[in-house]
Amino acid sequence: AQSVSQHNHHVILSEAASLELGCNYSYGGTVNLFWYVQYPGQHLQLLLKYFSGDPLVKGIKGFEAEFIKSKFSFNLRKPSVQWSDTAEYFCAAGGATNKLIFGTGTLLAVQP
Amino acid sequence: DGGITQSPKYLFRKEGQNVTLSCEQNLNHDAMYWYRQDPGQGLRLIYYSQIVNDFQKGDIAEGYSVSREKKESFPLTVTSAQKNPTAFYLCASSMSQGGFSGANVLTFGAGSRLTVL
Numbered sequence: 001a002q003s004v005s006q007h008n009h010h011v012i013l014s015e016a017a018s019l020e021l022g023c024n025y026s027y028g029g030t031v032n033l034f035w036y037v038q039y040p041g042q043h044l045q046l047l048l049k050y051f052s053g054d055p056l057v058k059g060i061k062g063f064e065a066e067f068i069k070s071k072f073s074f075n076l077r078k079p080s081v082q083w084s085d086t087a088e089y090f091c092a093a094g095g096a097t098n099k100l101i102f103g104t105g106t107l108l109a110v111q112p
Numbered sequence: 113d114g115g116i117t118q119s120p121k122y123l124f125r126k127e128g129q130n131v132t133l134s135c136e137q138n139l140n141h142d143a144m145y146w147y148r149q150d151p152g153q154g155l156r157l158i159y160y161s162q163i164v165n166d167f168q169k170g171d172i173a174e175g176y177s178v179s180r181e182k183k184e185s186f187p188l189t190v191t192s193a194q195k196n197p198t199a200f201y202l203c204a205s206s207m208s209q210g211g212f213s214g215a216n217v218l219t220f221g222a223g224s225r226l227t228v229l
Contacts, residue, residue, distance in 0.1 A: 006154075009152065034217070036218075043220050043221065043222055043223075044202065044204075044218075044220040045220070046217055046218070049217060090154060090155065099157065099160060099170070100145075100157070100218065101157075102147075102154045102155040102156075103154055104152060104153055104154040105152075105154045105155075
C-alpha cells in the first residue's frame with residue numbers, strides 16, 4: 001500500500017540549531033516527492049519538490065531535502081533554524097494519478 | 113490575485129444536518145481536491161476531480177459527497193452519515209498531470225473548520 005511516514009511528531013529546537021525531519025515513503029512506480037509547510041494561521045504552501053534529476057533539492061527559506069532512492073527517504077534539512085520556522089511540516093508523495101499521499105506531519109517549535 | 117476561496121471559514125452544525133462547504137478557484141486548474149486534516153493524522157483525501165463532471169473517491173469518502181459542474185467550483189457536502197465530521201477541511205487544486213512543470217503541485221485554500229454540536 002502507498003504510504004508516507006514521518007517519524008518525528010513534535011520537534012523542539014533552539015534558534016540556530018540544525019534541523020532534519022525524516023520522511024519515508026512507500027509508493028509504486030515513479031514518485032514525485034514534496035514538503036509542504038503550514039505556518040500558524042496561514043495556508044499550506046509548497047516548501048520544495050523533487051520530480052527527477054539532482055536528488056538534492058533546494059526550497060524556499062533555506063530548506064533543502066535529499067532524495068535517497070535506496071532508503072525510500074526524502075528528509076528535510078536546514079542548517080540553522082529561526083523562530084519564524086515554527087510551523088507544521090508535511091511530507092507528501094504523488095504519482096501519475098495526480099493523487100498525493102501526505103504524512104501525519106511534524107510540528108516544529110523553535111525557541112528564541 | 114489568483115487563488116482558492118473556501119467558505120465558510122467556520123461552521124457549526126447540529127447532528128443529523130447536512131452541510132455544504134464551498135470551494136472556488138480562479139487558477140484555471142483542472143484538478144481539485146478535498147482533504148480532511150485532523151491533529152496527528154495529517155491530511156487525508158476525501159474526494160478528487162481531474163476534470164469537470166468527473167470525480168473519484170479518496171481514502172475516506174464515506175459520508176461525503178461532491179459535484180464538479182464547473183471547472184472553478186468543487187463543493188463538498190458533509191452528510192449526516194459522516195460519523196465524525198468535526199474537522200478542518202482543506203480544498204486544493206492543481207494543473208493536470210502531463211507537463212513537467214507544476215505537475216501535482218497543490219495550491220491550498222485557507223480551510224473551513226466544521227464543528228458538530
